[in-house]
Each structure stands twice: as C-alpha cells, then as structure tokens.
Amino acid sequence: MLLAAGVAGLVVAMTMMIWRAIVGPSQYDRMLAANSLGTKIVLLIAVIGYLSGRPAFLDIAIVYALINFVTTIALMKFFRYRTLSRPLGPEAKDG
Amino acid sequence: MSEIALQVNFGLNIALLLMLVAIGLAIARTRSLLAAILLMGMYSLASAVWLIVMDAADVAFTEAVVGAGISTVVLLGAILLVRAGPVRHNWRMTIAPAVLVLGVGGLLVYAVTGLPEFGDPASPTNAHVGRSYLIQTSDEIGVPNVVTAVLASYRGFDTLGETVVVFAAGIGVALMLGFGPRSNLPRAPAATGDHHVVLRVTAKLLIPLIALFAFYVQFHGDLGAGGGFQAGVILAVAPILHALVFGLRGTIAALPVRAVRSVATMGVLLYSGVGVVCMINGGGFLDYDYLFPPSVEAMIPPGLMGEPYHAHHWGQHFGIFFIELGVLLTVAATMVTIFYGFAGRAAEEPGAST
Numbered sequence: 001m002l003l004a005a006g007v008a009g010l011v012v013a014m015t016m017m018i019w020r021a022i023v024g025p026s027q028y029d030r031m032l033a034a035n036s037l038g039t040k041i042v043l044l045i046a047v048i049g050y051l052s053g054r055p056a057f058l059d060i061a062i063v064y065a066l067i068n069f070v071t072t073i074a075l076m077k078f079f080r081y082r083t084l085s086r087p088l089g090p091e092a093k094d095g
Numbered sequence: 096m097s098e099i100a101l102q103v104n105f106g107l108n109i110a111l112l113l114m115l116v117a118i119g120l121a122i123a124r125t126r127s128l129l130a131a132i133l134l135m136g137m138y139s140l141a142s143a144v145w146l147i148v149m150d151a152a153d154v155a156f157t158e159a160v161v162g163a164g165i166s167t168v169v170l171l172g173a174i175l176l177v178r179a180g181p182v183r184h185n186w187r188m189t190i191a192p193a194v195l196v197l198g199v200g201g202l203l204v205y206a207v208t209g210l211p212e213f214g215d216p217a218s219p220t221n222a223h224v225g226r227s228y229l230i231q232t233s234d235e236i237g238v239p240n241v242v243t244a245v246l247a248s249y250r251g252f253d254t255l256g257e258t259v260v261v262f263a264a265g266i267g268v269a270l271m272l273g274f275g276p277r278s279n280l281p282r283a284p285a286a287t288g289d290h291h292v293v294l295r296v297t298a299k300l301l302i303p304l305i306a307l308f309a310f311y312v313q314f315h316g317d318l319g320a321g322g323g324f325q326a327g328v329i330l331a332v333a334p335i336l337h338a339l340v341f342g343l344r345g346t347i348a349a350l351p352v353r354a355v356r357s358v359a360t361m362g363v364l365l366y367s368g369v370g371v372v373c374m375i376n377g378g379g380f381l382d383y384d385y386l387f388p389p390s391v392e393a394m395i396p397p398g399l400m401g402e403p404y405h406a407h408h409w410g411q412h413f414g415i416f417f418i419e420l421g422v423l424l425t426v427a428a429t430m431v432t433i434f435y436g437f438a439g440r441a442a443e444e445p446g447a448s449t
Binding site for chain 2: 007015052
C-alpha cells in the first residue's frame with residue numbers, strides 16, 4: 001500500500017514536471033523539468049521493481065541516473081559554450 | 096504479481112500513455128528545436144518507464160540508454176551544425192499532409208480493433224514460435240534470459256544484420272561529417288582556475304563507474320536484462336562525458352579516431368567469425384552447438400560455470416559470449432565515431448547556429 005501511494009505521488013510529480021516542460025516559458029525551465037523528470041523516473045522504476053517483485057529493475061534505474069547526468073551536462077554546455085568539443089573552463093584565447 | 100501491483104500497473108499504463116500523448120502533441124506544436132529535443136528526451140524517459148510497466152526490461156534498457164542519452168547529445172550536436180529557424184507555413188500547404196496523416200492514423204486505429212486481447216495466451220505472438228522459445232530455451236540454449244537466447248542464438252543471423260546496420264549507420268555519418276574532427280580543436284585553457292571544479296571531480300569519478308557498469312550489463316546479459324547493444328551504448332557514454340567535460344582534444348588523444356574506427360570493424364568481424372567457425376566445424380552459420388569440436392568441448396572442466404552436474408551447452412555459452420562481445424565493440428565504437436563526427440564539426444565552424 002505504501003509503495004502504491006509512492007507511485008501515485010511520483011505520477012503527480014511527473015505530471016507537474018511535464019506541464020512545466022510543455023508550458024515553458026524559457027528553455028531553462030524545460031531543462032530543469034527534464035532533469036527533474038529523470039530523477040522522478042529513477043525513483044519510479046525502483047518502486048515499480050519492488051512492487052512487482054523484480055528488484056533487477058534497479059539496473060535500469062542506475063543507468064538512468066548515470067545517463068541523465070551526462071545529458072544534463074551536454075545541455076548546459078550547449079547553453080554556455082554553443083559547442084560540444086571545447087573543454088570546460090574560462091574562455092581560451094585560441095580557437 | 097499481487098492484486099495491488101496489478102491495479103497500480105493498470106493505473107500507471109493509463110497515466111504514462113496520457114503523458115506520452117501530451118508530450119507528443121507538445122513536440123509537434125513547438126517551434127523551437129531545442130525545446131523539441133528536450134521534450135523528445137522526456138518522451139523517451141516516459142516511454143521507457145512504460146516499457147518497464149509492460150515488463151519488457153531489455154527494451155526499456157535500450158530506450159533508456161539510446162533514447163534518453165545518446166540521441167539527445169547527438170541531436171544537440173546536430174542543431175549546432177544546421178542554421179535552422181522556424182518556417183512560416185501557408186495553411187493551404189498543410190491540407191494534403193493532414194488528410195494523409197489523418198487517413199493513415201484512422202486506418203491504424205481501425206486495425207487496433209482487430210488486435211488480440213492484451214495478454215491473450217492464444218494470440219499469435221504467444222501461441223506459436225514464442226511459446227516454443229519459452230519452452231525450449233532452458234534445454235537447448237541453457238541461459239536464463241530468454242530474450243538473450245532468442246536474440247543471440249535462435250535469431251543470431253538477424254542480430255548480425257542489426258550489428259551491420261549499426262556499423263553502416265556509423266559509416267554513413269562518418270562519410271558526411273568525417274571520422275573525427277577535421278581541424279583545430281580548442282585547447283584546454285592553461286589555467287582552469289576554480290571553474291567547474293565540482294563537475295571535473297564528479298566526471299572523473301563517474302567515467303570509470305559508467306564503463307564498469309557497461310561491462311556489468313554486458314556480462315550479465317544472459318542472466319538478466321541487458322546485452323551487447325545496451326552495454327555498447329553505455330560504454331560509449333563514458334568517452335562522451337570525458338569529451339564534454341575535458342574537451343574533445345583530450346578524448347581523442349586517449350581514444351584515437353583510427354583506433355575507434357578499427358574497433359568498430361573488429362566487432363562485426365568477430366561476430367561473423369564465430370559464424371564461420373561454426374561452419375568449419377560442420378554446423379550451419381552461427382550454429383553455436385558446433386562452435387567447439389567435441390574433443391575440445393570434452394576438455395572444458397565441468398565446474399567452470401554453475402553447477403557441475405547440470406547439463407551445459409558450452410558452444411551456446413561461448414558463442415553468445417563472443418557475439419555479444421562483437422556487438423559491444425561495434426556499437427560502442429560506432430557511437431563514439433558518430434559523436435566525434437558531430438562534435439568535431441561543430442568545433443570547425445564556431446557559432447554556426449547563431
């Protein structure tokens with residue numbers, strides 16, 4: 001019952017994230033919503049795994065947690081530098 | 096599954112499908128490419144959870160790593176390369192496509208009424224070949240994960256085709272964008288200062304973990320969800336994260352373009368090589384029962400894997416192991432090549448998107 005309530009709460013939170021991502025208004029809102037949705041989904045997968053007696057689903061949750069981090073870095077780098085290839089750090093003089 | 100779990104699953108199916116519809120409509124409506132990419136990433140996330148609710152763990156794994164991870168990064172690289180903005184449409188031009196889409200969509204909805212019931216044991220997917228796979232896998236192949244048995248052994252030839260398709264896609268991207276960066280990559284700044292020190296440390300911590308997890312997914316693939324395709328993409332994420340944080344120049348110094356290219360080829364070669372060895376030993380192409388001649392198979396100690404008294408199919412075990420390794424090499428190297436192509440080109444023409 002507790003797990004079912006957890007699922008319901010996560011679904012409500014996911015709906016709010018998706019609403020924010022669709023409405024915007026700025027791209028930063030959308031990025032934050034996408035990142036936060038990823039976190040909710042990691043939790044949701046874990047809860048589903050225990051609810052349906054398949055703890056092996058945690059593997060997929062771990063993949064999400066790792067991949068979501070990389071995606072967020074790629075997006076922030078896109079906003080900040082407009083290229084994927086330059087190293088992070090202060091603006092270098094060469095090009 | 097308990098009663099409450101079934102009810103939760105039913106509710107989740109409805110909630111997730113509604114979310115997918117909402118995100119899909121938003122993708123169609125938005126005029127910003129970046130917003131579309133973000134929403135597509137969210138669509139992948141939601142659809143992967145839906146696949147998990149449907150108990151298709153292997154597919155959900157693939158959707159998670161490809162849809163939510165790699166494709167977002169590659170699409171970001173793509174919009175850096177194109178000079179695209181919203182186009183003002185004349186509504187008359189949209190009539191014919193709209194009629195076509197509504198017609199095809201209506202036909203599909205009509206076709207849904209002819210589908211068998213959800214979970215119907217008598218439906219064609221559950222009755223004939225799928226059923227015999229489920230019954231025979233433990234006797235003929237001996238791996239716990241039936242998905243891996245079907246993918247790697249029963250349908251090994253199809254999977255070889257898929258691996259070659261991935262390889263060909265990588266070649267196609269490389270022919271358009273180059274196998275790697277063409278010209279001057281930005282150097283690492285001389286003094287990094289305190290900028291992004293948290294990111295650097297986290298990335299250094301995560302890159303080996305991601306690679307380790309990829310190998311776990313690879314070697315655990317015949318026991319649980321996962322396999323060569325998923326592991327290959329996860330493995331490719333590690334150098335991509337390195338390139339994002341420490342710059343493409345450093346990544347290419349560690350993983351040279353030429354090496355990545357040859358690894359992609361070696362994967363396909365390893366896969367088809369296993370098939371040829373089976374043919375030489377008297378079986379069909381990719382018939383792993385003939386992977387080892389009986390004299391070699393007799394030399395394998397009985398307690399090498401699992402319980403010694405259980406009947407083992409060493410040919411099947413090692414055949415699946417080697418072809419999954421080939422898939423891993425090809426997929427990982429192809430993904431890295433694609434990333435090199437996109438990221439390297441963006442470095443060549445800075446500010447092309449603005």
